[in-house]
Amino acid sequence: MAVCSEGHESTATDYCDVCGAQIGPQHGFAAPQTTLCPACGAPSEGRFCENCGHDSALPPPPAQPVDPGATVHHPDATVHNPDATVLNREAGEANSAAAAAEQDPGTEWVATVTADAGHYARMRAQKGPDLGRVDFPDYYPDRRIPLVGPTVLIGKRSVSQGVHPDIDLSVAPADLAVSRSHAILHIDGGEVTVTDLGSTNGTCLNDSAEPIPAKTAVPLRDGDRIHVGGWTTITVLRVPD
Structure with a gap:
């Protein structure tokens, strides 16, 4: 949580979300703190997330249900569901075999x-x-x-x-x-x-x-x-x- 020149605690680290005053070292205060975006979880130092554009002055978005069979993408890492990986690989092999059979059916x-x-x-x-x-x-x-x-x-x-x-x-x-x-x-x-x-x-x-x-x-x-x-x-x- 950042503090503006008026003493307000602000979720945003560039401009106070209470009074709008600019927050920064030019006012003699500590540099903006790095926080995690509540929308995507990426590191962010400004009011607007550079990864997804979320406005940190707004309430965090509701959590989305996660499909257990899906592959989850994160800015810093990718988490794979083992079962989904196996299914995707088997589906890819089946599609490749079908394509090969169509091109060369044995004749x-x-x-x-x-x-x-x-x-x-x-x-x-x-x-x-x-x-x-x-x-x-x-x-x-x-x-x-x-x-x-x-x-x-x-x-x-x-x-x-x-x-x-x-x-x-x-x-x-x-x-x-x-x-x-x-x-x-x-x-x-x-x-x-x-x-x-x-x-x-x-x-x-x-x-x-x-x-x-x-x-x-x-x-x-x-x-x-x-x-x-x-x-x-x-x-x-x-x-x-």
Whole structure:
């Protein structure tokens, strides 16, 4: 309790809450005393708490009921309820497991990229816009690429255009009839779709010479073959669990 220059005892330590006189060492009295804020319990030297803003000249606020399962926060320390900590940790682990299951429900897909002579013959017969300058490669080793969803871009890399396909068909010998951003796979657990992005020569499925509609997702099954460019075939395979 502070005392003002008029001799009044004051709860506030800067200005007397009886007469309003300033309390401080400039009047020859002791420096303001540090008290605990009745609202939040933080140390305070002035009338208004620097932590919560409570006016010390007013009656202290009524005590709030405490939830036994909650974590209590204090300016100087945090008191944890052990039971609540365990429950929160278990809930967090359950949420993490659920999120992981949603992203990876146990189904894995891979793509095998090959040079397909049958697709090349069909495209040559159609005389597409790029097929006059596309030659079938003398040697093209099969490539096996894991599919990491939810989206997988098929195309050819272009640093200048900022195109970085997940299935990059710019690897030599490159299929000149493949567009930069040719098609996209969408993977949702056990379901996969392919969407042609408006490519120049289109996207065909399973030995068909008829391109699928552009900008339309088409469902795929395990073992389906996606034909792009002049001779490239991508076989989508489901890996057993």
